[in-house]
Amino acid sequence: MKKRFAVVLAAGKGTRMKSNLYKVLHPVCGKPMVQHIVDQLEQCHIDEMVTIVGHGAEMVKEKIGERVKYALQAEQLGTGHAVMQAEEVLKNKPGITMVVCGDTPLLTKETMNALIEHHESTRAKATVLTANADNPAGYGRVLRDDQDRVKKIVEHKDASEEEKQVKEINTGTYCFDNETLFETLKRVGNDNVQGEYYLPDVVEILQKDGDIVTAYQTDDFNETMGVNDRVALSQAEKWMKKRINENWMREGVTIIDPDQTYISPDTVIGKDTTLHPGTVLAGETVIGEECHIGPHTEIKDSQIGNETTIKQSVVHLSQVGEHVSIGPFSHLRPDTKLAEGVRVGNFVELKKMTMGKGSKASHLSYLGDAEIGDGVNVGCGSITVNYDGKNKFLTTIEDGAFIGCNSNLIAPVTVGKGSYIAAGSTITDNVPVDSLAIARQRQINKEGYGKKNQ
Ligand code: UD1
Ligand code: CA
Numbered sequence: 001m002k003k004r005f006a007v008v009l010a011a012g013k014g015t016r017m018k019s020n021l022y023k024v025l026h027p028v029c030g031k032p033m034v035q036h037i038v039d040q041l042e043q044c045h046i047d048e049m050v051t052i053v054g055h056g057a058e059m060v061k062e063k064i065g066e067r068v069k070y071a072l073q074a075e076q077l078g079t080g081h082a083v084m085q086a087e088e089v090l091k092n093k094p095g096i097t098m099v100v101c102g103d104t105p106l107l108t109k110e111t112m113n114a115l116i117e118h119h120e121s122t123r124a125k126a127t128v129l130t131a132n133a134d135n136p137a138g139y140g141r142v143l144r145d146d147q148d149r150v151k152k153i154v155e156h157k158d159a160s161e162e163e164k165q166v167k168e169i170n171t172g173t174y175c176f177d178n179e180t181l182f183e184t185l186k187r188v189g190n191d192n193v194q195g196e197y198y199l200p201d202v203v204e205i206l207q208k209d210g211d212i213v214t215a216y217q218t219d220d221f222n223e224t225m226g227v228n229d230r231v232a233l234s235q236a237e238k239w240m241k242k243r244i245n246e247n248w249m250r251e252g253v254t255i256i257d258p259d260q261t262y263i264s265p266d267t268v269i270g271k272d273t274t275l276h277p278g279t280v281l282a283g284e285t286v287i288g289e290e291c292h293i294g295p296h297t298e299i300k301d302s303q304i305g306n307e308t309t310i311k312q313s314v315v316h317l318s319q320v321g322e323h324v325s326i327g328p329f330s331h332l333r334p335d336t337k338l339a340e341g342v343r344v345g346n347f348v349e350l351k352k353m354t355m356g357k358g359s360k361a362s363h364l365s366y367l368g369d370a371e372i373g374d375g376v377n378v379g380c381g382s383i384t385v386n387y388d389g390k391n392k393f394l395t396t397i398e399d400g401a402f403i404g405c406n407s408n409l410i411a412p413v414t415v416g417k418g419s420y421i422a423a424g425s426t427i428t429d430n431v432p433v434d435s436l437a438i439a440r441q442r443q444i445n446k447e448g449y450g451k452k453n454q
Contacts, residue, residue: 003095004116005178006046007086010034010102011054011073016229022056024102025063026233029240030264030282032063033227034102039265041100042067043109044116048093050086051102078196079172080188087182096120097181099199101172105236106223106243112173118216119175125211126180126203128153129173131221138228139169140200142215150215151207153200157193168217170200171224180206240265261294270306288322297327305340318350339374353384356399368392369411373399379423381406398433 014023024034031039034051041049049068053060054076061070071085083099090097096119098112111129119127128150130142140153141163153170154163181202188201207213218224222239225232244265245258252271255261260277263269267281276294281287285299288306293299299315305322313327317334320326325343333351338344342355345362353367356374361367363380369392370384382403384395393411397403401415404423415421416433425439 001045002120003048003093003178004044004046005090005093005095005097006041006044006049007083007090007097007099008034008037008041008049008051008068008102009079009082009099009172010060011052011057011082011085012076012103013055014103014228017233018230022059023227025056025059026227028105028227028233028236029244029262031266033105033236034060035063036105036265037100037102037107038064038068040107040109040112041098044098044112046098047095048089050089052082052085054082078190078194079199080185080197080201083181083199084185084197087185090178091182093178095178097176097178099174099176099181101226103227104172104224105227106225106239107171107173108223111218111220111223114218115173115175115216118214122214123212124175124214125177125206127175127214127216128200128203129171129224130168130215130217131171131219131224132167132217133169133221134167136164136167136169139226140172140198141166142168142170144168144215149207150203150213152204153198155192155194155198155200168215169221169224171218172226173224174199176202180211276311302332333368367395370395370397372397373401373417375400376403377401378403379405379407383408385410401431 010024012023017023025032050071051068052071052073054073057072069089071089073082073085115129133139138156140155141159142153143151145151184202184205187205188197190197203213225236227233227236244263245255245261248269249255253269254274257277261275262280264282267285269287270289272289273287273291278296279294280298283301285301286303287293288304290307291304292309296312297310302315302318304320307322308320308324311327313330315332318332318336320338321340323341324338329346330344331349335352336350337354339355339357341358343360343362347364348361349366351368353370355372358374359372359376361378365378366383368384369386376397385408386392395409395411396414398417400418402420404421406424407421408426410428413427413430415431418434419431420436421427422438425437427437427439431437
């Protein structure tokens with residue numbers, strides 16, 4: 001197999017976005033556009049990938065990391081000039097180079113692979129991925145000769161009225177013979193309305209040289225859409241969401257209202273799980289089988305076991321076991337680990353803590369920096385007092401302990417196995433195994449007091 005290279009164009013500022021955030025970093029379904037592209041390319045057996053960075057270079061590098069090489073385009077002189085910056089890395093290497101824009105987030109590895117296959121099978125020097133657009137405004141148009149061969153690509157701004165009628169657009173994705181690409185780029189000029197070095201001009205030059213230039217047309221324009229402004233961004237979001245939701249429905253997940261359900265591209269969901277309206281599954285989240293999630297629930301970067309129910313709640317960076325019930329109105333903050341059969345009810349906030357098998361905190365609690373064993377019952381309104389204004393301290397509640405309502409557990413403190421805390425206690429000292437701790441004032445009844453004050 002020929003060597004495969006890829007160049008991702010991500011140096012533009014994205015003026016039309018009118019944003020402080022660089023265009024290719026704008027998220028679609030929670031993931032930056034350029035990251036979608038790199039993730040897909042990574043699955044296309046690419047030997048070397050170069051991302052062209054300029055505006056926001058450091059932020060782009062931070063998002064994508066070490067999986068690709070970077071080339072800096074210090075001044076944005078056009079897409080042809082951008083690709084030229086990859087020459088240092090790719091020159092004199094025989095192979096195929098795919099060029100993809102960082103602002104076409106919906107492009108799939110299937111289409112990328114189909115493009116490569118088409119390119120290889122036609123022995124072309126250049127193959128451009130095209131699509132038919134109902135509204136081609138803004139895109140480069142693909143002009144063909146009377147034998148239907150690709151002749152050139154003309155940018156919208158440079159096109160005549162007649163050329164603007166052409167519906168076949170350049171998607172901004174191409175395959176080139178690597179060495180030919182860099183030789184030809186040197187011959188691209190900038191004599192056009194925008195004064196830029198256009199990558200698509202390579203097509204015309206090669207065609208005139210008598211080289212084989214082909215087009216591979218996909219029938220799904222939506223997949224190839226380029227995001228230049230916020231209107232297109234919302235359309236990309238809509239299509240990506242539809243694709244992700246339909247994929248999970250086909251995999252056996254029930255989505256009650258797909259319009260009101262938001263699933264990140266890196267979420268995995270088990271079969272027979274039901275997602276209720278208003279569910280947001282973000283980051284790298286894994287949901288088990290036969291779960292009920294939502295309504296109105298946000299889960300981010302968390303793992304949820306089978307047959308668990310989470311209603312009207314927020315869960316971040318946490319691990320939840322099987323048969324757990326959460327909510328309504330619970331908040332699991334980072335580093336929460338709930339074992340099998342745990343129940344967390346209304347208005348309970350958890351942070352950096354573990355709860356063992358079958359333990360319960362059913363109402364109105366804050367449990368942070370805590371290790372709670374199996375079969376513990378945390379009564380309504382109980383809290384761990386974990387913070388003295390400077391440092392955080394650990395609360396340990398051993399197996400089978402019963403924490404009476406409205407208790408304050410002042411950390412560091414340990415409540416021994418099988419012991420009881422009387423309701424309303426403020427616990428400052430460790431409680432031995434199997435004991436009862438009462439830490440509250442005795443009640444005084446002043447008889448006749450009410451009458452005297454009448
Ligand atoms: C480009 C194509 C157009 C095609 C469309 C598809 C050119 C000249 N035009 O137009 O034919 O229909 O994409 O979406 O190629 N970039 C750089 N450096 C630069 C300029 C751009 O890295 O100097 C990057 C941008 O960050 C972006 C990509 O290249 O990710 C495309 O640039 P953009 O300005 O969006 O091109 P379009 O006008 O959309
Ligand atoms: Ca674009």
